[in-house]
Amino acid sequence: LGIQQFVSAMNPRSINSDLLKCTGCRQVLNVIYRNIESFNSVNCSTAFHRIAVFGVAGEELHQLLPLVKKTSQLLDNDDGMLNYRTLSSIVWSIAKTYSNSAQQSVVDGLFRRTLKYISPITPSFDARGISQVMWSMAVFNCTDSELAQRLCDASSALLISKSFKAQELSMLIWSIATSRLSVSRDMLSLICTACKGSIRYFTGQGLAQVAWAVARLNFRDPTLMNAIASQIETVQADIQALASLVWAFSTLDLGTNAIYSKLSSLVLKADFTASSFQTLGQCIDGFSKWSNAEQVLTILYENVDDGAIAKMSLTELVHMISSVAQTDNISPRLPIALSQRVVQCLPDMDGEALGVSASALIRLSSKKIIKFTSDERKRIRSEVSKSVKVDAFHLNWRAIGYIELLIRKVCVRESRWSKKADVDELSVNLSERFRSLSDLIRSAAHARNTVPGKSLAAMRPRPTAGLKAGSHILILGNDPENHLQLCGKHHGRYLITHWNRSLSRFSSTTPSTWIDDDYFYDGCIIRFPYSIGEFAMLISLAASKLTSGSLVWIVGLPEEGVDGVAAKRALSPLFTEITPMISTDVVIIKATRAETTTAKSQFQDWITTTTLQFDSHGSRHWHVAPGMFANGGLDVMTASLLPLIQMPVKHRARVLDFGCGSGVISSFLLEKRPDLRITMVDCDAVAIHVAKVNVPNAHEYHIADGWPKTTASYRYHMIVSNPPFHSGQPDDFSIVQELIDGASCRLRSSGVLYIVSQEQIPIGRMFAISTSKYHSVHVMPSTDPRFVVWIATTSSSGDSTENDSHQAKRRKILQ
Numbered sequence: 001l002g003i004q005q006f007v008s009a010m011n012p013r014s015i016n017s018d019l020l021k022c023t024g025c026r027q028v029l030n031v032i033y034r035n036i037e038s039f040n041s042v043n044c045s046t047a048f049h050r051i052a053v054f055g056v057a058g059e060e061l062h063q064l065l066p067l068v069k070k071t072s073q074l075l076d077n078d079d080g081m082l083n084y085r086t087l088s089s090i091v092w093s094i095a096k097t098y099s100n101s102a103q104q105s106v107v108d109g110l111f112r113r114t115l116k117y118i119s120p121i122t123p124s125f126d127a128r129g130i131s132q133v134m135w136s137m138a139v140f141n142c143t144d145s146e147l148a149q150r151l152c153d154a155s156s157a158l159l160i161s162k163s164f165k166a167q168e169l170s171m172l173i174w175s176i177a178t179s180r181l182s183v184s185r186d187m188l189s190l191i192c193t194a195c196k197g198s199i200r201y202f203t204g205q206g207l208a209q210v211a212w213a214v215a216r217l218n219f220r221d222p223t224l225m226n227a228i229a230s231q232i233e234t235v236q237a238d239i240q241a242l243a244s245l246v247w248a249f250s251t252l253d254l255g256t257n258a259i260y261s262k263l264s265s266l267v268l269k270a271d272f273t274a275s276s277f278q279t280l281g282q283c284i285d286g287f288s289k290w291s292n293a294e295q296v297l298t299i300l301y302e303n304v305d306d307g308a309i310a311k312m313s314l315t316e317l318v319h320m321i322s323s324v325a326q327t328d329n330i331s332p333r334l335p336i337a338l339s340q341r342v343v344q345c346l347p348d349m350d351g352e353a354l355g356v357s358a359s360a361l362i363r364l365s366s367k368k369i370i371k372f373t374s375d376e377r378k379r380i381r382s383e384v385s386k387s388v389k390v391d392a393f394h395l396n397w398r399a400i401g402y403i404e405l406l407i408r409k410v411c412v413r414e415s416r417w418s419k420k421a422d423v424d425e426l427s428v429n430l431s432e433r434f435r436s437l438s439d440l441i442r443s444a445a446h447a448r449n450t451v452p453g454k455s456l457a458a459m460r461p462r463p464t465a466g467l468k469a470g471s472h473i474l475i476l477g478n479d480p481e482n483h484l485q486l487c488g489k490h491h492g493r494y495l496i497t498h499w500n501r502s503l504s505r506f507s508s509t510t511p512s513t514w515i516d517d518d519y520f521y522d523g524c525i526i527r528f529p530y531s532i533g534e535f536a537m538l539i540s541l542a543a544s545k546l547t548s549g550s551l552v553w554i555v556g557l558p559e560e561g562v563d564g565v566a567a568k569r570a571l572s573p574l575f576t577e578i579t580p581m582i583s584t585d586v587v588i589i590k591a592t593r594a595e596t597t598t599a600k601s602q603f604q605d606w607i608t609t610t611t612l613q614f615d616s617h618g619s620r621h622w623h624v625a626p627g628m629f630a631n632g633g634l635d636v637m638t639a640s641l642l643p644l645i646q647m648p649v650k651h652r653a654r655v656l657d658f659g660c661g662s663g664v665i666s667s668f669l670l671e672k673r674p675d676l677r678i679t680m681v682d683c684d685a686v687a688i689h690v691a692k693v694n695v696p697n698a699h700e701y702h703i704a705d706g707w708p709k710t711t712a713s714y715r716y717h718m719i720v721s722n723p724p725f726h727s728g729q730p731d732d733f734s735i736v737q738e739l740i741d742g743a744s745c746r747l748r749s750s751g752v753l754y755i756v757s758q759e760q761i762p763i764g765r766m767f768a769i770s771t772s773k774y775h776s777v778h779v780m781p782s783t784d785p786r787f788v789v790w791i792a793t794t795s796s797s798g799d800s801t802e803n804d805s806h807q808a809k810r811r812k813i814l815q
Contacts, residue, residue: 138178170213260292281319281324464525477527546593625690653677718752718754753774
C-alpha cells in the first residue's frame with residue numbers, strides 16, 4: 001500500500017472521508033475492499049448508505065458480503081460508535097438495496113439483529129431515524145409489532161413539536177399503512193395534522209404516498225385530502241403518483257367533481273409509455289366512480305390494446321380485469337379481451353388471484369358485457385377445478401365464495417342445484433377447504449374477542465386494586481370466558497354485577513334492556529361495544545350508577561375505535577381525567593366520574609322515533625335504540641331481500657324471522673299478509689324490546705343466541721334471515737352455519753329458507769358441509785350487485801335424504 005492508503009486504512013475518519021468522496025458504486029466497493037478490516041460502525045453505516053444511494057445489483061451484490069460480515073461483527077462487539085444514527089442508516093440502506101433482490105436472505109439475519117439492537121434505544125431516535133426504520137420494516141415485510149409500537153410512541157412527541165419533515169412524514173404514514181399496524185386514531189390525527197402543516201414541502205410522490213396511506217387505513221380527513229388536491233397542481237407528479245391519488249379519493253369517497261376534473265386533466269397530460277398496467281388499472285378503478293369520467297376512461301382504455309394484454313403479468317392482468325369490472329358504461333372490447341386471457345391463465349393462478357378473477361367475471365357477466373358459450377362455460381369450470389385441486393390450501397373464504405358464484409351464475413344455465421348433484425371434484429375440494437377454514441375463522445374470532453378481557457385481567461397492579469374490600473363493581477358489556485369478572489373478583493375481595501344486553505353462549509349472564517336496581521357502585525368496567533351510539537348509552541348507564549370520583553375502565557380492540565375522537569366525546573361530559581393506555585393489541589381507558597353532570601338514567605331516554613319506508617306507498621313511525629344493526633332502520637341488504645320473498649300459500653302460515661333486529665322484515669311481511677303467524681328471534685334484549693313496539697302483532701318473541709329454546713313442536717312454512725357474519729369486528733360464520741344446520745328440521749315439507757348475504761360470503765359451501773338435507777339450494781341476484789339471496793327448500797315429502805351412492809362418491813373423490 002502507498003503511504004496515503006496506509007494512513008487511510010489505519011484511520012476510520014479518513015475512511016469515512018474517502019467514502020463520502022466516492023461518485024459511484026465501484027469506488028465505494030474499492031474503499032470497502034482496501035479497508036474493511038479497519039472499518040468501525042460509522043464506516044459500515046456510511047458505506048451501506050452510499051451503496052444504497054448509488055444503487056447496486058446483480059454480481060456487485062456479492063461484493064458486499066465483507067461489509068455484511070464486518071457489520072455483524074461490530075453488532076456482536078460494540079465499538080462504542082453504535083447509536084440511533086448509524087443503526088437507522090444501516091437498516092434503511094439494507095432495505096433499499098436488497099428489498100427487490102433474490103439475495104435478501106443474505107442480509108435478513110443482519111437486518112433483524114440490527115432491529116433488536118434498535119429496540120431498547122427507540123426513545124432517543126429523532127424524526128429521521130424513526131421514519132427510516134419504519135420504512136425499512138415495511139419494505140422488508142418485518143412484523144415486529146412491539147418495535148413498531150415503540151417507534152410510534154417515540155414519534156408522538158416529535159409530531160407535536162413539528163420535528164418531522166415532509167419526506168419523513170410520508171415515509172412514516174406509508175410504513176404504517178403498508179405494514180397494517182394497529183395504531184391509535186389519535187396517532188393518525190397527529191400525523192395528518194403534521195402533513196397539513198408541511199403540505200407545501202411535499203413532492204408529487206410524497207403527496208401520493210400520504211393520500212394512498214390514509215385511504216388504505218380508511219382514515220377520512222377531508223381537510224388533508226383537500227389540501228393535497230390543491231397542492232398537486234403545483235408539483236410534478238408522474239402517472240403512478242396520479243393513479244394513487246385517484247384511487248385514494250375514490251376509496252375514501254372524497255372525490256368531488258372539481259377534484260376529479262383536476263386529476264383527470266393531469267392524467268390526460270401524463271406520459272403513459274412507462275406506466276405499468278397496474279397503474280392504469282388504479283386509474284380506471286378510481287375514475288369509474290366519477291360520473292363524468294367518460295373522456296379520461298376512453299384514453300385509459302386505448303392504452304390497453306390486445307398486444308398489451310398479451311404482455312401483462314398475471315398480477316397485472318388480475319388487477320386490470322378487477323378494475324374494469326367495476327367500471328360502468330364501458331365498451332365490450334377491453335372486458336372481452338381481458339376475460340379471454342384470464343380464462344387462459346386460470347390454471348396458473350393462486351387462490352387469491354382466482355378469487356379476484358372469479359369476482360370480475362361474475363360482475364362482467366351480470367352486466368351482460370361478456371357472454372360465454374356452452375363450451376367456454378365448461379372450459380372455465382374445468383380450468384377452475386384444476387386450479388383449486390392444485391392450490392386449494394391457499395384459498396381464503398372470499399375466494400371460495402366468488403368461485404361458488406362463478407360456477408353457479410356463469411358456468412351453468414340454472415343456479416338451482418340439489419345437494420345430490422354437489423359431489424363433483426371441484427365442489428368436494430371447495431367444501432373440504434371451507435370446512436377447515438370455518439373452524440379456523442370461528443377460533444380466531446373467539447380468540448380476538450377475548451383479548452381485551454385477558455389483557456385487563458393480566459394488568460399488574462389490577463385496575464381495581466385500589467378499591468376497598470367489599471366494594472361493589474359493575475361490569476357492562478360482552479365478557480366471553482368471564483375475564484372481566486376476574487379483574488373485579490381479585491381473590492373474592494369484591495362483589496360483582498355483570499350486565500349485558502345480548503345473550504351469549506360464552507357467558508351465563510341473563511340479558512336485559514337496563515339495570516333497574518337502586519345500587520350505586522364503587523367502580524365500573526366497560527367492554528367497548530360495536531357502535532359509538534351503544535357506547536354512549538353504556539357510558540350514561542355507568543355514570544347513573546357511579547358516585548362522583550368513582551373510576552371506570554373501558555377496554556376494547558384498536559380496530560373498534562375505542563381510542564377515537566367520538567369515543568372520547570361520549571366520555572367527556574360525564575367523566576374527567578380521561579387517561580388512555582394503548583398497546584398493539586388492546587386499548588384501555590381510565591376515567592373518573594365527574595361531580596355535577598347528570599346522565600340519562602332510564603332506558604326509555606334512549607328510544608328514538610324515526611320514519612321507515614318500504615316503498616313509495618307511504619311510511620310509518622319506527623322506534624330504534626343505539627347499538628342496533630343499521631341503526632334499527634332498513635339497511636341495503638334487507639332492502640335487496642324483501643322483493644324476492646314469495647309469500648307462503650297457506651293461510652296463517654308460520655314464519656320465523658331469525659335475527660329480527662328492530663323488526664323490519666316481520667313488519668314488511670305482515671303488511672303484505674296480516675294473517676301470518678310470525679316468530680321473532682334475536683340475541684339482543686334491546687332489539688326484542690323495540691321489535692315488540694314496532695311489530696306488536698307478531699305471534700311470538702324470543703331472546704336467543706341462535707335457535708330459541710322452546711317447547712313448541714310446530715314447524716315453519718318459511719324462515720327468513722339477514723344474519724350476522726361477524727362476531728364483533730372479526731369474521732365469524734358460526735351463527736349462519738347454525739341457521740343452515742337447524743332450519744331444515746324446523747321447516748315443514750316444501751318449506752323455504754331465505755338468506756341474504758354479500759356476494760362473496762360462501763353460503764353455498766355452508767349448505768354443502770351442513771348435515772341438514774335440503775331438496776334444492778339456489779342463489780338469486782338482487783337489484784344491488786353486491787348482494788345475493790340464497791333460497792333453500794325442503795322436499796315435498798319431508799326432509800330429503802342423501803343416497804348412499806353419493807356419499808360413496810364423495811369419499812372416493814377425497815381419497
